[in-house]
Amino acid sequence: MQNESLLDVQGLTKVYGNKGSLFVPRKEMLAVNNVSFSIKKGETFGLIGESGSGKTTIGRMVLRLIEATAGDIQYEGKSILSMKKGEMDKLRSEMQIIFQDSGSAFNPRKTIGEQILHPLNKFHSNSDAGYQYNKVIEMLDVVGLRADFYHRYPHELSGGQRQRAGIARALIVKPKFLVLDEPVSALDVSVKAQIINLLIDLQKEFQLTYLFIAHNLDLVAYFCDKVAVLSKGELIETAPTIELFRKPKHEVTQKLLSSILTLDGDLGEYYRKQSAI
Amino acid sequence: MKGWKIACSAFFTDKVATVGAVIIIFAFLVALFAPILAPYHPNEVAEGSIRLMPPGTDGHLLGTDQQGRDILSRIIFGTQTSLISAVVPVVMAAVISIGLGIIAGFYQGVVGNIIMRIMDVFFAFPAVLLAIAIAAILGPGLLNVIIAMIIVRIPYMTRVVYTDTLQESQKEYIEAAKAFGVGRIEIMFKQILPNVLPSLIVYSTTLAGVTIVTVAGLSFIGLGVQPPEADWGRMASDGSDLLMLGHPFVTFFPGIAILILSFAFSMIGDGLRNALDPYERSKVKKEKVNAKKAMVA
Ligand SMILES: Nc1ncnc2c1ncn2[C@@H]1O[C@H](COP(=O)(O)OP(=O)(O)O)[C@@H](O)[C@H]1O
Ligand SMILES: [Mg+2]
Numbered sequence: 001m002q003n004e005s006l007l008d009v010q011g012l013t014k015v016y017g018n019k020g021s022l023f024v025p026r027k028e029m030l031a032v033n034n035v036s037f038s039i040k041k042g043e044t045f046g047l048i049g050e051s052g053s054g055k056t057t058i059g060r061m062v063l064r065l066i067e068a069t070a071g072d073i074q075y076e077g078k079s080i081l082s083m084k085k086g087e088m089d090k091l092r093s094e095m096q097i098i099f100q101d102s103g104s105a106f107n108p109r110k111t112i113g114e115q116i117l118h119p120l121n122k123f124h125s126n127s128d129a130g131y132q133y134n135k136v137i138e139m140l141d142v143v144g145l146r147a148d149f150y151h152r153y154p155h156e157l158s159g160g161q162r163q164r165a166g167i168a169r170a171l172i173v174k175p176k177f178l179v180l181d182e183p184v185s186a187l188d189v190s191v192k193a194q195i196i197n198l199l200i201d202l203q204k205e206f207q208l209t210y211l212f213i214a215h216n217l218d219l220v221a222y223f224c225d226k227v228a229v230l231s232k233g234e235l236i237e238t239a240p241t242i243e244l245f246r247k248p249k250h251e252v253t254q255k256l257l258s259s260i261l262t263l264d265g266d267l268g269e270y271y272r273k274q275s276a277i
Numbered sequence: 278m279k280g281w282k283i284a285c286s287a288f289f290t291d292k293v294a295t296v297g298a299v300i301i302i303f304a305f306l307v308a309l310f311a312p313i314l315a316p317y318h319p320n321e322v323a324e325g326s327i328r329l330m331p332p333g334t335d336g337h338l339l340g341t342d343q344q345g346r347d348i349l350s351r352i353i354f355g356t357q358t359s360l361i362s363a364v365v366p367v368v369m370a371a372v373i374s375i376g377l378g379i380i381a382g383f384y385q386g387v388v389g390n391i392i393m394r395i396m397d398v399f400f401a402f403p404a405v406l407l408a409i410a411i412a413a414i415l416g417p418g419l420l421n422v423i424i425a426m427i428i429v430r431i432p433y434m435t436r437v438v439y440t441d442t443l444q445e446s447q448k449e450y451i452e453a454a455k456a457f458g459v460g461r462i463e464i465m466f467k468q469i470l471p472n473v474l475p476s477l478i479v480y481s482t483t484l485a486g487v488t489i490v491t492v493a494g495l496s497f498i499g500l501g502v503q504p505p506e507a508d509w510g511r512m513a514s515d516g517s518d519l520l521m522l523g524h525p526f527v528t529f530f531p532g533i534a535i536l537i538l539s540f541a542f543s544m545i546g547d548g549l550r551n552a553l554d555p556y557e558r559s560k561v562k563k564e565k566v567n568a569k570k571a572m573v574a
Pocket of ligand 2: 055056057
């Protein structure tokens with residue numbers, strides 16, 4: 001693992017709300033408040049917090065899907081918030097996102113293949129149709145889907161299969177950085193493990209850096225190198241995973257930890273072993 | 278199987294829609310070949326014809342009207358204006374509403390507010406009254422009635438598109454498109470449009486049925502097609518004085534024609550929805566495959 005940082009977030013803040021008009025009263029809501037963290041190349045960075053704490057908002061701001069109210073985001077040392085649209089669009093092939101709700105992550109009226117092909121077409125419009133088709137089939141194979149999924153519609157896939165297709169759609173443009181916004185929260189336990197393992201394999205294969213968003217610590221020990229705990233829009237604790245599990249500083253973190261320990265008794269043992277190393 | 282073939286079989290699994298489609302196709306053929314099909318000129322009194330001949334008279338299947346013109350021939354030619362008044366206003370209003378509704382729903386904010394507040398103003402008036410007012414201001418004639426109907430339908434259709442667009446804009450596939458740097462125009466018209474179109478089409482077919490009746494009503498009160506042109510609404514109106522005088526058929530036949538055609542348009546809605554929905558289409562596809570397997574076995 002290299003020590004260079006890929007993403008540096010400084011003082012990121014988001015205020016939702018309308019500016020107010022003749023008909024609608026002014027209303028503002030501080031969703032993310034002065035959040036700073038940095039993610040190293042090849043790392044999996046966990047962002048944990050209860051529902052409504054602002055995790056999705058942070059993930060979307062980092063990809064500039066929504067505009068930040070204040071703060072700075074540097075990707076490989078370049079400030080992306082000040083980039084013009086053209087410059088940002090070029091960078092978009094490097095930064096991608098996997099969604100929580102695979103059911104709405106695909107357009108219901110287009111085939112899976114069409115939708116994986118779309119970004120490829122966007123970034124490599126000069127390559128011919130046959131080449132692009134083969135690329136899609138190749139990528140389906142990488143995520144463990146058969147070629148005949150190309151012609152299927154989203155509703156014909158299970159949640160796990162759709163999540164795989166979502167990963168294929170993100171990876172086809174060869175990104176370096178992925179925001180995983182609760183990628184397995186909506187899946188059955190057995191499927192959860194399969195998708196997480198796939199993500200771990202892909203990380204090795206394609207040298208990916210992950211920002212992993214979750215609302216509990218269930219998979220964090222297994223998956224993340226570093227964890228940040230978010231509460232009501234503010235980061236309350238950031239630490240390497242092992243440290244956070246051994247010595248949770250904040251009350252919220254302790255609560256999150258206790259809920260996971262009751263679910264999985266083996267975890268305490270896992271960490272005693274880890275500390276022995 | 279080709280996409281459009283699957284769409285067709287999905288459409289025809291709906292019996293009601295199939296009947297509606299058959300009636301509409303029949304009406305289109307009648308309108309197209311009216312000069313060949315009609316036994317007499319619609320606006321002239323044939324030699325030897327007299328006024329108000331009863332239905333079943335030799336040479337006049339549906340009888341003659343108060344001027345002695347053949348009612349069947351006039352109904353056949355009237356199909357043309359009825360189809361035009363069903364299809365043209367609804368299609369034009371749909372096209373405009375798609376633009377307004379998607380833009381309002383996607384941008385929301387100031388743009389969306391302005392568009393939807395203007396629509397709300399139109400909602401304050403009953404549609405038929407508004408149509409009468411606009412048509413009266415523009416003056417009589419089919420074209421002006423059509424313009425009036427377009428204006429009257431736009432607020433309703435825009436509301437439908439707007440609501441659906443609001444809902445679709447929340448979905449993550451829109452976010453996914455943005456993450457690839459897909460432009461707003463492309464998101465609105467290539468991603469959102471296919472998802473809002475089906476419910477608009479279903480709504481449009483219902484409106485087309487209603488519009489036939491409304492346009493006939495405008496003709497009835499003298500605002501639509503002008504004499505001596507054949508028009509179902511006008512025919513019904515001209516015959517209304519004779520209803521109680523022993524000649525109900527002068528009004529009855531065009532009235533029935535209006536009802537049948539307007540029902541036919543309302544009937545095809547669900548079939549079109551099935552044809553456009555990948556979920557329904559794949560159900561049809563599976564049934565076909567299973568049927569084939571059953572035959573082989
Ligand atoms: N588009 C929006 N407009 C206004 N408020 C929003 C919007 N999106 C999210 N919020 C609010 O911001 C807060 C954080 O939301 P979110 O980032 O989705 O949280 P999380 O992903 O942690 O559940 C919530 O209170 C939510 O209601
Ligand atoms: Mg969220």
